[in-house]
């Protein structure tokens with residue numbers, strides 16, 4: 001499917017040292033390919049409408065340069081320790097109508113960064129520094145600018161991260177996804193400190209708003225399969241979209257999860273309502289003018305984000321928390337993600 005979507009592959013000369021680059025170029029040998037010096041000279045240089053991602057994408061292979069780790073916003077992850085994200089890709093093959101990437105880059109083209117060795121080196125150094133300054137655990141997250149599992153079967157980077165985190169018992173990695181593509185995870189052994197997390201929404205929301213992602217039933221089965229084999233799993237009930245019958249839809253979601261998943265063993269679960277920067281909201285209005293997302297009232301919060309009114313968010317989060325607890329997720333592992341009250 002992707003060899004029809006990708007119109008061209010541009011690869012930096014520097015990535016040819018990585019076997020994965022050769023594999024990807026061979027896999028897409030029918031797609032026109034061009035060797036370049038730097039991805040930055042081409043990616044996003046000319047504006048490309050976001051919805052062209054449906055049928056006309058370029059693929060870039062390059063090295064991530066500059067700062068390889070960035071601190072996450074407050075309340076991004078569980079606990080009080082430091083949280084960082086690393087960027088191994090820009091953009092995503094899925095199309096969630098609320099995705100902030102549509103207002104973030106000026107192109108939906110996919111960029112894969114292949115210098116995982118250098119990212120892992122930064123993770124080791126950061127962990128040592130944070131432990132030396134008194135922290136007990138340091139978290140790293142993948143999937144901030146892409147989906148962690150959607151392309152992992154052919155991007156092939158998971159082994160490098162497993163090797164890295166196996167040697168870092170006081171660090172933890174989260175791979176965040178809306179894909180049920182767990183095959184590349186099952187090729188690695190379960191590690192206590194590598195958590196696979198799935199973003200969860202009711203079936204109706206997935207169908208109406210999260211285009212191209214795995215059905216929620218497939219995500220549930222993927223999570224259950226991982227859990228049964230000893231991999232830690234977590235869930236993000238974020239973003240919650242306020243729709244008629246949302247309470248019933250979440251009740252049904254938790255009931256479906258409870259049939260397959262050991263809810264008392266869920267590592268953590270985050271809750272959050274949908275939120276947009278002004279740019280993101282403009283993009284949603286432009287790309288999806290009839291989106292079910294836009295039927296609600298949004299207010300600007302103190303950080304300039306467009307969110308549901310505070311009382312409504314509080315009501316949603318408390319109802320959802322109660323439902324998650326009733327479904328068996330331990331209360332102490334449930335947290336509100338970046339709600340900024």
Ligand code: SF4
Nearest residue numbers: 092094095096099146
């Ligand atoms: S899966 Fe994540 S990165 Fe991909 S379109 Fe949806 S929100 Fe965006």
